[in-house]
Amino acid sequence: MVSTELLRRYPFFSGLSRDHINTLAKISDELSLEADQYFFHEEEVLNHFYLIVEGAVGIIFKLPERDVKHSISEQFARDIKTRDLVLSTVGSGDVFGWSGLIPPYKATAGAKAITPCRVIAIGSQELVGIFEEDYQFGYLMTQKAAQVIRDRLRDLRIESLAFIAE
Amino acid sequence: MVSPEILRRYPFYSFMDHDQLREVAMITDEIKYKKDQVLFNTDEKADACFLLMEGSVDLHYVVDEHDPSLRKEFIVGTINPGELLGISAFVEPHIYTATAIVVNDSRLLKMDAVALRDLCRQDPGLNLGFQTVAVKATMERLHATRVQLAAATSPE
Secondary structure, three states: OOOHHHHHOOHHHOOOOHHHHHHHHHOEEEEEEOOOOEEEOOOOEOOEEEEEEEOOEEEEEEEEOOOOOOOHHHHHOOOOOEEEEEEEEEOOOOEEOHHHHOOOOEOOOEEEEOOOEEEEEEEHHHHHHHHHHOHHHHHHHHHHHHHHHHHHHHHHHHHHHHHHHO | OOOHHHHHOOHHHOOOOHHHHHHHHHOEEEEEEOOOOEEEOOOOEOOEEEEEEEEEEEEEEEEOOOOHHHOEEEEEEEEOOOOEEOHHHHOOOOEOOOEEEEEEEEEEEEEEHHHHHHHHHHOHHHHHHHHHHHHHHHHHHHHHHHHHHHHHHOOO
């Protein structure tokens, strides 16, 4: 559990009632990770989503390592050497790991600490259960998720265009 | 208005019960669009959302400059049958963030987003359901854009 005051510091939680903040605080924990540690990998089922208190987190894709040849059996077993491609970096006050709230609850990308990080981990599976009882709370949280993801999509599109323009 | 049975064919509507499906069918029309028709423009009020039944639609991202001659449009995604477009209708401030142009003759289900938001205000379960599928669709689009960017930044 974390203190409600800690959650209240972040604009992300604005607009939520005292009861909603209390609920979130009860299913949240503070977590520290060293640089290069992973929060989760792509395709992993997520039980939490995260708000960054301190540090920088990279949203990553794993790509096959260049110049490494793999046998057919290795390819079938998916036993191939990979490298991380950091697609974007998020920092203090940002939220990531949204897939934990949306079926099938699988991460669409990985996340790893770029610098030492302190985050608030919010139990997404508990929250999904709570949404079943409190639709309004569910709406408010998914609306926030939609806004964050839409903004991230816009930023990524601009970044893609910059590559095209180069 | 369309038959609820038409909506039932698409996984997008699977979270709704029969009554919700009937209400949504009443504010939905099946419309045919010709190649090159514009469904909506960037920065317009999102007063409709669409589900593509047949055909293909491209999403264009518009970069506006002070000098109109520098205005540029890029294709940022293609919508395939069964997919949702006009997601901004579910996300405040309800303004389209892309322009949708029909690639070849297409058939779409057009939902009146203003009436839909009214329905959602009266039915919090429907509201959460639509919000969830909209977030899912946005996440899928974000994932597709990340894949494109990964491909662009990692030449062989």
